[in-house]
Amino acid sequence: TSLAVAAVAGSLGKESFAGHRVLRCVPRTADATVALGQIAETFPLTDWWLPPAAAGRPVDVRVSNEDTSLTRQLYATDSNCTVLIKDLQQLIDTENHPALRGGEASRGRRQANDPWTWGYHEYDEIIRHFTEDIVPKFDRIASTFTIGKSYEGRDQVVVRISGGEHKVNSNGTAVPNANPGFWMEALIHSREWITGAAMYWVIEAILEGYGSDPTITKVVNEMDLYFLLVTNPDGYVFTLENRMWRKTRAPTAGSTCMGTDPNRNWDFHWCEVGASTNPCTDTFCGPSPASAQEVAQVQKFVGEHGNIAAFIDFHAYSQLWLTAWGYTDELPPRDDYELQQSCAKAATDALTSVHRTRYTYGPVSTTIYPAAGSSLDWAYGVHDIKLAFGPEGRDTGQYGFILPWTEIVPSGQENLAAVLATAEFALRTRESEQ
Secondary structure (H helix, E strand, O other), rough: HHHHHOOOOOOOOOOOOOOOEEEEEEOHOOOOHHHHHHHHHHHHOEEEEEOOOOOOOOOOEEOOOOOOOHHHHHHHOOEEEEEEOOOOHHHHHOOOOOOHHHHHHHHHOOOOOOOOHHOOOHHHHHHHHHHHHHHHHHOOOEEEEEEEOOOOOOEEEEEEOOOOOOOOOOOOOEEEEEEOEEEEEEEOOOOHHHHHHHHHHHHHHHHHHHOOHHHHHHHHHEEEEEEOOOOOHHHHHOOOOOOOOOOOOOOOOOOEHHHHHHHOOOOOOOOOOOOEEOOOOEEOOOOOOOOHHHHHHHHHHHHHHHHEEEEOOOEEOEEEEOOOOOOOOOOOHHHOOOOHHHHHHHHHHHHHHHHHHOEEEEEEEHHOOOOOHHHHHHHHHHHHOOOOOOEEEOOOOOOOOOOOOHHHHHHHHHHHHHHHHHHHHHHHHHHHHH
C-alpha cells in the first residue's frame, strides 16, 4: 500500500480510485472545444484535471467505470480521445518511495544513501524536518517563522534563507532586511505533491551549496529568500484520505461541501472567469476574496514586506512557466510583458539545460486556460511584482498529479536552475533600475 493508503489504513473514509481512468481529449476545432465546455458544465462535480480551453489544447478528465454517459459524450465530440492513465489507484499505490509506503511511522531508520528528499512526506514530518533537523544546521543563513495558522490550526511555516539580517517582530513574523525579497510557495493545491517535494530539494541544495557554489552564494547574499513549505496544510493532510483533494478544508455557509480553491481566492479580479461559485466544485472561488485564511495570510505578509522582487507559486502538471494574466487574454503593458517573457525564457532555458525537459512559457489565460483570482495575478496586479510566475511542473500527463518519487530529485534540480535564473534576472533588473 502507498503512504496515502496506509496512513489511514482501516479508516472507513478512505477514498479508493480503483477502476478510475484519466482520459485525454484534444479538441480538433473551436466547435469541439465549445462542446467539451458544455459537457464540463453538465458535469461540474467531475474531476477535470485540465478543463476545456481551446482547440488543440488537451482536456484531461478522471472518470470511473460508472461514468458511462460522460465517457460516451466525450468520445462523441470532434476530439482525439485517448486513455492517459489506465488505473489511477495503481499509480497511487506505487507513487511513494518504498520505505515510505507504510506511512511516516513505518520508515524506521533511513539508509545513509537514501536521503529525506527522495520521498513524499506527511505535513508534521515536513515541518519537523526543517524546523528541527535542517535549518538549525545552517543558522547563519537560515531561519523559520510562521505567517499564521490554517483553518484547522496548522502552522504555515516559512523557511527564510538570506545573507542579510534575520530579525523577527514580536509576533514571530520575519522583518524584511535590506535585500530584495523572493517569495516561493508550494502545495497551494494539496494534491500537487511534487510541488512540495521538489521545493524541499531546492531548499536543501541552496543551504548546502552556500559558500561553495558561486551562483547560490551570490543569490543568498543579495536576496531575502522565502519558502512557504505547505501553503494549504489542511488540504495536504486530507490527501492521505483522498489523494485527489485540491482545496482547503474550511466549510462554506449554506453548503455541505467543504473547501475553497485557494488559487481562485486571491483578491484581484476575483471569480471573474475560470472559477466557480458552486462550493461543491474543485474551482470554487470562496464566498468572498481572500476568505481562505491561508490565502489572506500570504497576502498580508507579501503585501507588508513591500520589497518582493520575484514571486513563484509552484503547481503541477503540464510543464509550463506561466505569466500574467490569468483573468484576461489581454496582455500586460508592453515593457512589463517583455520583462516577464524574458525572465520566463531565462528560467525555462536554465531548467531545460539540466535534463532536456521542455517547458512552454506565456500568459496563464492563453497558455493553459483562463483563471481569475490567482496568486500570480494578485502579486503583479496589486503589488506590481512584475516577476510573478505560476509554473506547472512535470509531467505532461503520463502520471499527471501522481508523479512517482523517482521524479522528485530531477524536478528539484530543474527548479533550482529556474529559481537561480529568476533570482539573477531579478537582481539584474533591480540594478538597471537604480
